[in-house]
Amino acid sequence: MKNRAWFFQGDQGEFALEQPERNTGLYFPLVNEAGMMSAITPNLHGQVTSGHNTFLTEPVSVMDLHNSKASRNFWVYIQGEGAWSVSGNSPRQQSELYAEEKEASSVEAGFLWHKVTREHRTIGLKAETINFVPMTDDKVELMKVTLTNQGTEPLTLTPTGAIPIYGRSADDLRDHRHVTSLLHRLFVSEFGLEVQPALSFDERGHRVNKVTYSVLGAEASGRAPIGLFPETESFIGEGGALDWPESVVANAQPTAVAGDQLEGYEAIGAIRFNMVKLEPRQSVSYVMAMLITDDRLDVSRIAADYLSEQAFNTLLEQNRSYWQEKLGTLAFNSGDEDHDLWMKWVTLQPVLRRLYGNSFLPYHDYGRGGRGWRDLWQDCLALMVMEPEEVRDLLLNNYAGVRIDGSNATIIGSKPGEFVADRNNIPRVWMDHGAWPLLTTLLYIHQSGDVELLLQPQTYFRDLFVKRCKDRDANWTEEQGNKLLTRDGQIYAGSLLEHILLQNMTTFFHVGEHGNILLEGADWNDGLDMASKRGESVAFTAFYASNLLEISELLLALQARGQETIEIAEEMMVLFDSLTDEAVSYDRISEKRSLLDRYYERVVPSISGKKVSLNISEAAADLERKAAWLTDHLRRNEWIHNREGHEWFNGYYNNDGERVEGDHPEGVRMTLTGQVFPVMGGIATDDQVGKIVRAVDRYLKDANIGYRLNSRFGGIQQNLGRAFGFAFGHKENGAMFSHMTVMYANALYKRGFVKEGYEVLNSIYTLSRDFEKSRMYPGVPEYINEKGRGMYTYLTGSASWLLLTQLTEVFGVKGHYGDLVLEPKLVASQFDASGRAAVETLFAGVLLKVSYINKNNADYGDYKIGSVTLNREAVHYEGAEGRVSIARSLLASLPAGQAHEIEVTLV
Numbered sequence: 001m002k003n004r005a006w007f008f009q010g011d012q013g014e015f016a017l018e019q020p021e022r023n024t025g026l027y028f029p030l031v032n033e034a035g036m037m038s039a040i041t042p043n044l045h046g047q048v049t050s051g052h053n054t055f056l057t058e059p060v061s062v063m064d065l066h067n068s069k070a071s072r073n074f075w076v077y078i079q080g081e082g083a084w085s086v087s088g089n090s091p092r093q094q095s096e097l098y099a100e101e102k103e104a105s106s107v108e109a110g111f112l113w114h115k116v117t118r119e120h121r122t123i124g125l126k127a128e129t130i131n132f133v134p135m136t137d138d139k140v141e142l143m144k145v146t147l148t149n150q151g152t153e154p155l156t157l158t159p160t161g162a163i164p165i166y167g168r169s170a171d172d173l174r175d176h177r178h179v180t181s182l183l184h185r186l187f188v189s190e191f192g193l194e195v196q197p198a199l200s201f202d203e204r205g206h207r208v209n210k211v212t213y214s215v216l217g218a219e220a221s222g223r224a225p226i227g228l229f230p231e232t233e234s235f236i237g238e239g240g241a242l243d244w245p246e247s248v249v250a251n252a253q254p255t256a257v258a259g260d261q262l263e264g265y266e267a268i269g270a271i272r273f274n275m276v277k278l279e280p281r282q283s284v285s286y287v288m289a290m291l292i293t294d295d296r297l298d299v300s301r302i303a304a305d306y307l308s309e310q311a312f313n314t315l316l317e318q319n320r321s322y323w324q325e326k327l328g329t330l331a332f333n334s335g336d337e338d339h340d341l342w343m344k345w346v347t348l349q350p351v352l353r354r355l356y357g358n359s360f361l362p363y364h365d366y367g368r369g370g371r372g373w374r375d376l377w378q379d380c381l382a383l384m385v386m387e388p389e390e391v392r393d394l395l396l397n398n399y400a401g402v403r404i405d406g407s408n409a410t411i412i413g414s415k416p417g418e419f420v421a422d423r424n425n426i427p428r429v430w431m432d433h434g435a436w437p438l439l440t441t442l443l444y445i446h447q448s449g450d451v452e453l454l455l456q457p458q459t460y461f462r463d464l465f466v467k468r469c470k471d472r473d474a475n476w477t478e479e480q481g482n483k484l485l486t487r488d489g490q491i492y493a494g495s496l497l498e499h500i501l502l503q504n505m506t507t508f509f510h511v512g513e514h515g516n517i518l519l520e521g522a523d524w525n526d527g528l529d530m531a532s533k534r535g536e537s538v539a540f541t542a543f544y545a546s547n548l549l550e551i552s553e554l555l556l557a558l559q560a561r562g563q564e565t566i567e568i569a570e571e572m573m574v575l576f577d578s579l580t581d582e583a584v585s586y587d588r589i590s591e592k593r594s595l596l597d598r599y600y601e602r603v604v605p606s607i608s609g610k611k612v613s614l615n616i617s618e619a620a621a622d623l624e625r626k627a628a629w630l631t632d633h634l635r636r637n638e639w640i641h642n643r644e645g646h647e648w649f650n651g652y653y654n655n656d657g658e659r660v661e662g663d664h665p666e667g668v669r670m671t672l673t674g675q676v677f678p679v680m681g682g683i684a685t686d687d688q689v690g691k692i693v694r695a696v697d698r699y700l701k702d703a704n705i706g707y708r709l710n711s712r713f714g715g716i717q718q719n720l721g722r723a724f725g726f727a728f729g730h731k732e733n734g735a736m737f738s739h740m741t742v743m744y745a746n747a748l749y750k751r752g753f754v755k756e757g758y759e760v761l762n763s764i765y766t767l768s769r770d771f772e773k774s775r776m777y778p779g780v781p782e783y784i785n786e787k788g789r790g791m792y793t794y795l796t797g798s799a800s801w802l803l804l805t806q807l808t809e810v811f812g813v814k815g816h817y818g819d820l821v822l823e824p825k826l827v828a829s830q831f832d833a834s835g836r837a838a839v840e841t842l843f844a845g846v847l848l849k850v851s852y853i854n855k856n857n858a859d860y861g862d863y864k865i866g867s868v869t870l871n872r873e874a875v876h877y878e879g880a881e882g883r884v885s886i887a888r889s890l891l892a893s894l895p896a897g898q899a900h901e902i903e904v905t906l907v
Contacts, residue, residue: 005771006778008337012324013344014110015778017042021088021097021105023775025062027362028107028114029352029794030132036139036292037360040114040131042107044087045071049360050139050292052368053169053200056213057290061365069242070164074129074145074286077251078120079156083244086127086145088118090243096121109777111323111348113316124151125278134315135322136305139292144312148283155278160248161288164232165267167195167213176201181266183209186231188260189299190224191307192216192289195267196296210295215269216302220285220309227254229270230262245270285309326351329386329847332806333838334830339765343806345778349799350382356795363782363792370412373401374524375797377436382800384447385807385841391444392453395496399437399458402499404484404569404603406506407468408433409461419461419482427469428521431510434503435543441500442550443804447843449818449888451557454500457493460484467600468510468520475605486609494611497554498568504547505575508626509596511589512536514653515633517544524740525673525709527723527732531655535720538638539651539673545630546681552623557817559616566619567611571602576614576622586629634683642668646695647688649678655719666714670699672707672740680747689751696744705729705784706736706763707744729786736784738764738798742805749809754825754860761805811839812883813850820844820891822868822904823883824852828859840899844891847899854906866907871900 006017020042030038039046048056074086096102108115113132128146172180183197196212229235237246254272289306332340359367397417401409409419462484464476512518519535577583584591638650642663651674652660675692678684700708717724723732748757773788782792808814812823831837831854838851864881877884
């Protein structure tokens with residue numbers, strides 16, 4: 001049976017899905033800034049947590065969503081009918097899943113709330129269950145169940161809310177699960193149950209615990225329940241289960257009342273409400289709250305704040321307003337309304353990444369929370385157009401994670417700018433990490449005009465690892481702190497520009513036998529993790545080459561603002577080798593490696609703290625020479641031709657020093673990553689870009705799942721990485737990996753291959769929107785697998801890149817050293833019936849609505865900019881035809897607190 005897809009309702013991105021339980025793996029995020037992180041499914045499964053060590057409900061992976069019976073549940077004992085679950089989570093209701101006649105059900109969801117509606121098949125009882133996490137200072141999830149008698153006869157109902165309380169660390173799931181339940185102390189209050197484990201169980205050292213996990217409930221008026229069933233085993237009964245508990249099925253009397261205390265058992269917030277007689281067309285509501293607190297509750301305060309229908313409804317409206325305001329800073333209006341609404345959910349995703357990190361959703365069943373180094377910079381891309389006031393400090397703080405050898409910390413602390421030493425002693429370096437900070441910083445500088453950020457001082461990270469983690473400093477101790485010291489014991493700080501130079505220049509010299517930058521522990525593709533000795537990343541060599549040229553241009557921009565010199569640590573001077581008597585031949589691998597070794601020796605274990613002044617013109621020239629050498633090298637040595645006549649860039653060398661891509665006995669080998677960065681960074685000529693597009697279409701484009709990350713290599717590739725142990729068409733081995741696919745589209749747009757870029761972007765939307773295959777809610781997934789299913793939804797860096805590409809390349813709204821640039825690259829189908837396409841975004845501190853008027857329905861390449869108005873008045877702009885710029889000073893002078901319209905007529 002074919003399932004109906006979800007569909008949008010209204011113009012705010014809210015959507016609905018009928019019979020949602022017929023789909024496996026669906027879940028929805030509920031979260032707030034206070035740290036509550038929930039996931040909820042159509043049958044109210046999922047999890048509630050505030051961190052790795054504080055799960056209110058049992059931690060779940062996506063498989064647990066159909067394997068485990070532990071979920072939020074709300075039971076109704078119907079006189080004459082028996083037990084019924086408002087979420088359909090009972091064996092009786094499950095048995096009807098594939099029957100012709102079954103209960104009607106639906107999910108509706110919006111920013112950020114979730115509603116399940118279910119109707120009893122025979123007696124006319126309808127249940128609506130709304131869940132959300134309010135925007136308060138509490139870690140709390142609220143749930144309201146409304147029961148309505150749609151039949152013709154009165155119904156006598158006995159409601160029981162039942163939410164299991166796991167109440168401990170995820171580590172305890174498979175490590176002393178029963179033993180840790182013996183630590184539980186259960187406190188029954190007037191409104192529910194508090195569980196406060198006596199200790200945090202850890203055989204390295206048990207600690208007194210104060211964290212408390214609570215489930216409370218009340219009637220709509222705020223009236224307290226009549227009692228509880230606090231112990232799981234007594235609630236379910238002998239031989240019973242959470243999806244068919246004896247206490248509900250037998251309509252038993254509660255076993256505990258306010259004031260009771262128990263200890264040593266698995267707990268459940270099973271709350272019994274007063275029996276009610278529900279007349280036809282009458283409704284009754286109940287509110288439940290799930291809380292994680294630092295200590296025992298002030299129950300009366302919580303009840304007043306949350307446990308009534310009035311409080312619930314008020315907080316729900318505040319929650320809707322909060323999210324609509326946050327996401328309203330970026331909105332697209334094109335010829336496809338569904339696509340515009342879908343983009344609203346993409347806009348949400350970078351915010352979710354900031355709040356969840358890379359964990360705490362069912363597919364993201366790894367890690368202990370937080371984000372990685374790459375995430376810090378990628379997520380800033382979207383925040384720049386959504387939460388721009390935070391970005392400057394974020395960037396400044398992030399640079400504190402750079403080491404003086406050009407590598408960086410890999411464990412990110414919970415506070416801004418906090419980086420932690422790796423106590424696991426895992427010396428791993430991702431060779432791409434040094435490339436991303438410049439890209440993000442450049443976007444900020446162009447959006448803001450704040451070139452002076454480059455001159456701001458920041459410290460360096462220090463731990464026991466030195467020389468890009470190839471050596472350990474046996475004399476370093478944690479007591480010395482995690483900041484680089486000078487030889488006289490002072491904390492050293494250098495400009496952000498110095499940090500950027502280090503990241504890119506040290507890498508330039510860190511090369512393998514073919515002249516490309518060494519792969520080390522991996523690059524962006526974590527799955528290429530088995531070529532640390534001889535592996536080379538040609539793909540990211542191209543990225544670093546374009547970075548060196550960008551830095552050179554940045555220096556000249558500083559010079560144009562009156563800055564003639566820059567200061568760098570004196571030890572760094574050797575890296576500007578063409579300006580010293582230590583110049584090396586870039587064609588000689590050994591000379592480049594030796595120079596880098598000399599630099600390492602000068603900065604270990606500490607540096608002098610002295611700085612030298614460097615002429616900007618000379619520094620820029622040195623960087624340009626390095627960039628030119630890399631560009632020429634890549635074009636000459638890494639451009640490959642195969643037997644079928646296709647041409648593209650090789651992306652990698654493996655741990656045996658062999659070129660990875662090209663013809664092979666098991667089939668042509670090609671990676672998308674190997675093409676993206678030469679195209680994006682200008683390494684590929686225009687002619688080469690065209691050939692790359694044809695090769696990608698031939699070897700990577702798949703009619704069913706879009707643009708694959710790589711072709712089928714065959715075998716497990718132990719000389720390259722674990723990715724090839726995955727089945728082909730999954731994750732990093734040949735799936736449609738959204739992040740790299742979006743970057744491919746971005747690169748094509750940058751180079752003027754607009755129709756090709758549009759085809760790539762549209763394929764991601766089409767695949768994600770094809771619910772029969774993707775089985776996912778609106779948004780972009782981390783990847784789409786061989787079957788077309790969307791995997792690892794919500795938390796993916798591809799969302800930031802998709803937003804950035806849509807705004808700055810497709811709609812062409814971007815900055816250039818603070819001025820506004822308009823360079824539309826819209827195809828004809830992206831304009832609505834009236835020939836209009838628009839985007840709302842923040843720029844220069846004001847909300848702008850940029851509208852493009854294309855009355856001739858011309859396609860890209862057939863139109864140019866004819867005129868520009870601001871608030872219906874002609875405005876001065878620079879440029880012509882396809883690209884114009886408007887001075888920042890003009891926009892910054894506009895009144896804040898209202899939208900200002902820029903109208904661009906295309907002719």
